Amino acid sequence: MTEEKQVTYKHLKKGQKISGIKYMNTSSGFTAYVKEVNPAFVAVEMWNPGGREEKINSDAVFLIELTDEEIREKYNGKAKDVVQDIQKVMQRDEIGCHEMYNAWLSSNPWELAQACVRQKLSILGHCRDIIPKTAIFSGDKLDIGVCAEDENGERFWCHFRSESINALVRRYERYQEWRSKRVGNMDDILGGIPFESETER
Structure with a gap:
């Protein structure tokens, strides 16, 4: 979920990681602290x-x-659309016949929104009328197909876990609740952001 921004020296802190510079019409990429x-x-x-x-x-x-919080703020509007759209139930004949890799799917709503923006995709909904399969590495049962559409209007679908949709919705709703209650400096919020457990990812 990494994404970069450009800053001046005034925004840097000791120990901070930088991944390159732009100077005098040239740019250079590297990793330094x-x-x-x-x-x-x-x-x-x-x-x-x-x-x-x-x-x-x-x-x-x-x-x-960008920090995780900056990512969430940047993609929060798009994440709302993703959360709403992925819950829509679709029929098998609506999702298209082209199956695609599912590595871009995530139960993190902001990460999923970021992927949609980067790849110019729109999520249309999900379908349960597919043949499930088992994930190779995790062993998870992928029991639904998430349908997406590219910028040319072509539909495709990807295997996904139905539980991941539930986790995605919970994470988004809990963050919105936390976001609406926070006041002043975020450092004043005890316990941090309340949805970062691995079980909900």
Whole structure:
């Protein structure tokens, strides 16, 4: 669920991971960790054998990953649509005859919304009238087909767990409830975000 944003040196913190820079009409990708920040330069430790230190001009634009909370905020509107649409029941003849890989599906509503945006897909609903199969690695029973449509209007479907739809809805609803109650700084909320258990993913 990683995604990057561009920031100036003023937004960097010691120990923070950066994944590249843009400077003087050029861009460079790498992995490094911030060691020192000042108005003249940003000292970073490169992530490679030896971990050499480099100083980067503070006029550069730095690429850093969005936090989980930023991801949720960015895709919250789309996640609402995903949660509503995936619950719609469809008939077998409505989902199309083309089955596709299901690696992009997730019981995390914001991760699923992000995947839909990136791949220009719309989820239309789910169908129970399919032949179930067992996931190779997890052994989970994939008992429903999730139907999606690409930007050209072509429909396809992917195997998915019916329990994952329930988990997706619960996670979204619990987050909205938590979000509506929070006041002031999020650090004041005891216990953190209440839906991060592995059993609901």
